[in-house]
Amino acid sequence: MTSTVDAAAVTQFHDGELAQPDWPSLHRTAELPGAWPAIDANHRYNCLLWQEEDRARRVDVPAAEIATSKRLIDRYNQQRNDAVEAIDEALLADLETAHPTGPAPGARLSSETPGAMIDRLSILSLKIHHMRRQTERSDVGQAHVQSCSARLQRLITQRHDLAACLDQLLREARSGQAYFKVYRQFKMYNDPALNPYLYGQAAAGAAQAGS
Numbered sequence: 001m002t003s004t005v006d007a008a009a010v011t012q013f014h015d016g017e018l019a020q021p022d023w024p025s026l027h028r029t030a031e032l033p034g035a036w037p038a039i040d041a042n043h044r045y046n047c048l049l050w051q052e053e054d055r056a057r058r059v060d061v062p063a064a065e066i067a068t069s070k071r072l073i074d075r076y077n078q079q080r081n082d083a084v085e086a087i088d089e090a091l092l093a094d095l096e097t098a099h100p101t102g103p104a105p106g107a108r109l110s111s112e113t114p115g116a117m118i119d120r121l122s123i124l125s126l127k128i129h130h131m132r133r134q135t136e137r138s139d140v141g142q143a144h145v146q147s148c149s150a151r152l153q154r155l156i157t158q159r160h161d162l163a164a165c166l167d168q169l170l171r172e173a174r175s176g177q178a179y180f181k182v183y184r185q186f187k188m189y190n191d192p193a194l195n196p197y198l199y200g201q202a203a204a205g206a207a208q209a210g211s
Helices: 007-018 036-056 063-098 114-135 142-175 196-210
Strands: none
Touching (some): 007 036, 007 142, 036 063, 036 114, 063 114
C-alpha cells in the first residue's frame, strides 16, 4: 500500500476490512505508511462502537451488562475521535513537507477536515455493509428486502458524493487552494477533571476520607 490517501483507496480499505470474518477483533500486524495507521484505527473503533451500540440496546440481560456496554461506547468513541485527529495530523505533515510555504494567498479554509470526512466514510461503509446483509436475509418478507435495497442505494449514493468531496478537498489542499486545521474534540465527559459527576464524586470521596 502506498502512503497516498484518496477516496477510492479509503473506501476500498474500509470495505476490505469489513469483508474479513475476524474484523474488528483482528489486530493489524503489517506496517502501514503515512496516515493509514490512523485510518485503520478510526475504522476499527467505529466497528467496535457499532457492535457495542447494538449490544447496549438489549433488554434480555442484567442492567450491569448494559452499563458495561455504555462505558465501552464512551471509550471507543474517544479512541475514534483521537484517530480522526491523528489522520489530520498525518495529512498536514505530508502537506507541510510538500508545500513548506503553506497554502496560497486567498486559500479557503475548510471547516470539515479530511479526517472527519474519512470518519464519515467509515460509518457509511458500516451502514452499507449491514444494509446489504439485510437485503440478503431469507427469514424476512419481500417488503423488508425491497425497503432495505432502496436504502442501500441511497447509502451508496451518499458515500459516492462524500468521496467526491474528500477528493476535492485533498486535491485543493495539495495545490494550495484550500487548507484545514486539526480540530481538537476535547470530549469532556471522559475527563475526570472536567465531568462534574466524576470530579464531584472524587471530591466527595476525599472529604469523607478526611473527616
